Amino acid sequence: MLGDPYASRLIQRQTDAANLVFDIIHRFDIDCEGVQTGYVQSAHAPGLLPKMEQRCGYYQSLGKATRMLDREEVARLTGSPRYYGGWFHPEGGHLNPLGYSRGLARAAISLGARVFTQSAVTAIKAEGTRWRVETAKGSVTADKVICGTGAYTNGFWPGLEGSFSRLGVAVMATQPLGDNLRKIIAPNNNTVVDSRGDAMIYKYNKEGRLVTSAFVEGRRGGDMAYTKVLMAKKLQWLLPDVPEVDWHYYWLGVLDMQPKTIPRLFNLAPGIVASLGYSGRGVPTGTMMGTVLAEWALGAKPEDLALPLEPLRAAPFYMNFVPRLFLAWYRFNDQRLARAGGAAPPPF
Template identity: 50%
Template structure:
């Protein structure tokens, strides 16, 4: 059994709007569609299906948002994590690529509409996303990125070092790329709000109801839980990195990669100097340092664990403080980190979500690869289309045979992290650019 990180350690658990009043499944019920997983993908699928008039039952093993959907950093960046837009076209091909690209690059606006339409209380802010250039060469790469996103219909722009300083307060950058659609939110509050919206539309949602091995019988799927079962014509498994062992190999289709998130004490006195326009900011390095402000003016930062970082609490706090002060010297040396927590990512080699066929009328989705808020939210469109009978050839993602992730993925993500850190250092030395502490 996979050992998942503690859930109640996060800032979001302490600050999100209350969870909807849901209970465990204690009966045998029928539905058109059974959705397994109470994260963004499952919740937006249930919501879309209920809006379309379908009968839907959602099963969550723990509580709504228990997985990555309740413990991520809350960034909503409508971009691709690893591939260029042309790279995504090469991966998916033709009309399908165009559909998925349109969904992803407009995902933040989609999230904003869901929040407004269903009055979700989740600290939603859409003031843009800024990716810094930490070397002049990095700025040239970002110029190419801006050109490709704008060619796809976006209105992004390259901003100067001076404008970036006014927008973010960040030092040690050479300007960067600004995407005005980017946003951020309280991710657990968003999850809970989606669940409340789905139930209001007629979906039935159950917590503390882990799904057992589904059985195909009489042309339908029967999904058992400890005290009940759902029988449905269609089955969608949307458990991502938090898939339980035994789900017909679903948990073998990705490699778990951990990320940690930390939040400072509230610092309203510095809000006009650290992220004065309340944007989401990426420092531009492959060894990421991505941060934003929450509703109480805490600085919320995400990084990957690396050697002692993320494992030794005192050392991790020192790294976080030193990096934040390097970027923002006005940060007090005594800044307090009130929350540090960890989450799991379902990393795919292609870093694009994958739909797997589990049998007739059943699919699984995994591989969000750290793009939870935007990508999980648009997957509800794709999965609901599949469940309502759209031809698979018309979906924005292909439905593939279930297969395990390549062997090298067991070590690939960790090796990639080391390579990114080395590449950052080499680039900075060649450019004569300063390197951050602990790089």
């Protein structure tokens, strides 16, 4: 999609993004439940293992210590008997994103930055050779402006809000699991993601709660009671050792989706750029993009950046509905692949 040299630069930064996140956490002593215990992607059907082996090999070719997992090892690492193998990336991890963002703000303040909360930007206007960033209660004048508002972009720059589509996500956390269960389910505190297009994801927080998520689609996500029942069935089918699921916490967010699913770097005007379209990969990708944006702000030539500066483009019209259609297709294809491999599909 990008061609060299941008492709090689972006791949290098993106595949090192997890290490960058945890380096920042350690460097600034950020309290965000961050643990770099590794990432497990598990195959819900036997036919997916060759594709995983290829992906694992790509990472190995970049110097990463990834490795394939057989069925027994995946069962041990995930606590689920439903998988047929998978692969492991030791540099993966998980954290509390709110704690991480607050820690980043504190780190920036410690280095001299000024942070203004509760100050939504309403407009950006030229003021001589500089730019005035306006809010309801005040403004900031700057030589350069970075727009990093993602899915929460609210119309402060013409056309920027139309460069992506929004996809809701519901996130839930169970009751704290006891020590005996935690020795069985994800005993190494890995992040577990399965191979379904409509993926099942789970990880622990510091209280021992399993945290999982689902894309919002109709009643799923929109109807809290229905979603809790559905997700409890999914989790109990996946993890039979969990006797019951009591969702103590439930919250919603929004993702900025765009067709390429890789970050975009839009040149809005001389001295103004926007970076968004992370398509659900916000923590590592947003952190990595911080290095690109810093280089731009410090005067790097566009041809030396890790991503090309491109003119602002509207997302294709089909992005208004295709992500939700894909969810239905993914579920159908997930079931088809499972049945083709002789795997029992989930009962929902």
